[in-house]
Amino acid sequence: MHKKLLLILSVALSSCIGYKDIEFLEVHSTSFANEGDCKPMCAKIKIYNPNSYNIHMRNISVRADLNENTIGNVFTQKKIKLIKKDTIDVGLNFQSDSKQIVSSLFGSLGALFGKPTELLFEGSVKARVFIFSKKIKFSYKSDIKDLMK
Numbered sequence: 070m071h072k073k074l075l076l077i078l079s080v081a082l083s084s085c086i087g088y089k090d091i092e093f094l095e096v097h098s099t100s101f102a103n104e105g106d107c108k109p110m111c112a113k114i115k116i117y118n119p120n121s122y123n124i125h126m127r128n129i130s131v132r133a134d135l136n137e138n139t140i141g142n143v144f145t146q147k148k149i150k151l152i153k154k155d156t157i158d159v160g161l162n163f164q165s166d167s168k169q170i171v172s173s174l175f176g177s178l179g180a181l182f183g184k185p186t187e188l189l190f191e192g193s194v195k196a197r198v199f200i201f202s203k204k205i206k207f208s209y210k211s212d213i214k215d216l217m218k
Contacts (some may be wrong), residue, residue: 088198091124091151092117093207096190098158110141110163112190114209118151124196125150131192133163135213141165143192151196161190186213 094115101110110133118124131143141163151157190209195202 089119090205091126091196092119093209094156096188096209096211099188099213107162110165112161112163113158114161114190115156115158116151117156118153120153120198122153122198123150124198126194126196128195129159129161129192130194131161131163131190133165134187134189134191136187137189187211188213 094117096112096114098113099111100107112133114131126149127145127147129143129145129147129149132139133141133143142165143161143163149157149159188211191207193204193206195204197203
């Protein structure tokens with residue numbers, strides 16, 4: 070009985086040793102709209118799971134900054150399943166006040182003169198495999214021109 074338990078425990082723990090962090094590849098399909106769930110901003114984030122097992126994510130918390138001014142936040146309890154060795158798009162709906170975005174845009178008037186307008190997505194997600202969980206932080210920075218293509 071003890072040998073079986075030891076074998077099961079060693080297999081379970083050895084799978085944790087081979088854990089690779091999930092990769093946040095890019096933010097795309099960014100839109101500023103006032104329709105449906107997209108009030109006032111939506112984006113999709115592409116995530117890759119390099120592991121040989123599925124990972125469940127929840128407690129996504131993301132902040133969006135436009136030239137260092139916060140324009141919105143995402144907090145979700147929705148459970149997302151990352152298939153092993155696969156890429157998935159996760160939709161993010163930001164809760165924000167339109168006034169925050171307008172004031173950030175006025176602070177970014179330099180974009181009209183060719184200066185870069187930096188959009189930063191920063192946050193964390195709780196990833197879970199079996200009984201093991203880990204909080205993963207991420208940051209993605211891009212010029213807003215690149216996201217609107």
